[in-house]
Amino acid sequence: MLPTEFKGFILTRRWRDVAAGTEIEYWLATDAGPRKVVLSSRTSVAFVDAKHRKSVEAQLAAMPGMELRELPLKTFQQAPVVGVYAKHFRQLGQLARALRDQGVALLEADVRPHDRFLMERFITAGVLVEGGRTDRFSIVDCKLKPAPDFRPVLQVVSLDIETSQDEELYSIALDGTGERVVFMLGEPPPEPGEPLGFSLIHCPTRKAMLEQLNDWFERNDPDVIIGWNVIQFDLRVLQKAADSCGAQLLLGRERRPIDWRTHPGKQGYLFAATPGRVVIDGIDALKAASRSFPSFSLEAVSQELLGEGKAIGDEYDKMAEIERRYQEDKPALALYNIRDCExxxxxxxxxxxxQFMIERAHTSGLQLDHLGGSIAAFSHHYLPRMHRLGYVAPNVGEIPSKAFPGGYVMDSKPGFYDSVVVLDYKSLYPSIIRTFLVDPVGFVEGSNASDSAMVVKGPGGTAFSRQKHCLPEIVTTLWRARDEAKRVRNESLSQALKLLMNSFAGVLGAADCRFFNPEVVSAITLRGHEMMKLTRTFVESRGYEAIYGDTDSIFIWLKRTLSNEEAHAIAASLVNDINDWWTRVLREDHGLANFLEIEFDTHYKKFFMPTIRGSDVGSKKRYAGLSVDAAGKEEMIYRGLEMARSDWTPLARQFQEGLLSRIFQGEPYKEFVTDYAQSTLAGRKDDLLIYRKRLRHRLDAYQVNVPPQVRAARIADEYNGRVNRPRQYQRGGWIRYVMTLNGPEPLETRHSRIDYEHYLTKQIQPIADAILQPMGENFMTLTSAQQALF
Structure with a gap:
């Protein structure tokens, strides 16, 4: 007997129309194991302008199980609406299409039943289950309430496969929850080998492998499947193998198949909805957590995060070695396979x-594996609150797409500086929303207000209600939750809350969001412009100089060389004074509470702002500095310069780092420039000359403009074809090449001499001149005296 009350974490959700109505299914992870919740005979709802009632009634005559109801709700245009209630959710889609042909909009008809059920009850990921009747491990027609404090212990399995070059399945490895195992195609050896630390099960056919895999999932029952490119490669290949050999791939709970769907905006990109289990790709999860790497290959990320990897060699060696192991040493292939899982x-x-994905689900209301999804997360929080204020949401596209101002970027003042401090507005756009009450419903209410005292005037003639709004309260709740998360050092929750709050302004500016409104998002961005300009004026009134600013940060030159303690003290004083000034101005001039907060970010003992290449104008989003923290620890910081960009060679990055660090530390640098150029010409830096660039399109898509990396890739694949190796670059990818006297040549087949003049003039000289120009020097002047260079 199942308990009548327990907490769970929503793993998967789905709906389906059955004879009795719309059925909603949630799979939960609970302290007692997985549980399925089924809500039967759910009614779906949409809304329509009351003036179109007769048109709707005419359509409903042919649609049994639907009815209209009077509701105390209205559109953003202040028109009353009626509710359209349907026995089956698909009926709303049919009605929406029929009414669209008549120019009538059915509002919120696209909100899926399992999402609406949760959002209207303010449930994100944790639920309290009450009552209902039990059917084995299912709970039917129970009550669900929010349980934001519940954190599950999820059972996780890492899955990886090995294949031939042509994606013929060789082996499947599983590690984590349950039995560590590799299923290997082929007959077992006549004699048992050495113990491997996991089970190696030989299968005579691919169909037998897949049946073993299905049985493993039923027997071990994990909540989460993880892997590297696990959906687009591993699961896709497994499904292809199952289809080709007449087997079924049944990885879902209750031995259910994967529900494959394609991405509407990304050709060839697949979703693998697996009933009762969540599939999370490691690459996508890292990107969702704002982690960045020069390469997201498993080898590269393993080396950077763990300090070790598993590479056999280059791509050709790898495939050849996998083939050799499959043919001659299957235990070695099994070890390699399960190493990926580990x-x-x-x-x-x-x-x-x-942990981050769990907290993200708790904050966003989205399923654990729903990556991206900022618009969906915004709607999850916003719709129920908007309904309670008497409004229904518009449809996507109601307001035509239109450009609006982005973040404020101040003109920079290029050069070298001592003692620069950076102050940064904490969560600028969320704090503007919270302080100035920026909100879609508030904008509608403010635009229709008759009493100017009841509105907050915003940029561009906008006005927002002081009393009726949703978004400021949502931001306030998330803000306080983040402060608490930081207090208890829950970094995953703090990061998830920060990303969600910071996405709101972008969502309001996204044309595919139902709440898109250029006037509303401009009220946020233009207020940011105003704040940065006022901050600059305040700083310069104190005798300092603002040399750069970007969206929420202002770079302040303190006008003289100061000790680290003096610079930090001045920064702290400016922070206090600016925050006090905002509090006073907002209260006295606008009658608003202040949630704007500027913070100290960095002290640069030395700072460099370059010019735009080939001009005297200061660049933007490009600088370098020697930062010093309160304890005196120094660190070189690079933003937007060649050092921080992967499309420049290691030669350029190493040169820039060496030159800047010498100048910042007051060390001799002229000899470094000439020696570096001499060493390059002499071939002593050949290992630093490699370009590594990405081919973003198919190789045959480059017709008019053919950049060097494409030329190198074509040479490489022509060579691969001649020596009967697989072509590597036809569908894009990463290419490594060098510039020779005969142009770009790939590392796979380089024959020509290095074009050292190219590296001097295209890689070293531009960097040198950008740094040396403010000092009255240039690369040619320093190197021309060294006749041996030329």
């Missing part, structure tokens, strides 16, 4: 990815 598990643990 590395993925360790990366998830090291980066705390699963």
């Amino acid at each position: 590395l993925v598990l360790r990366i998830f643990d090291k980066a705390k990815l699963l």
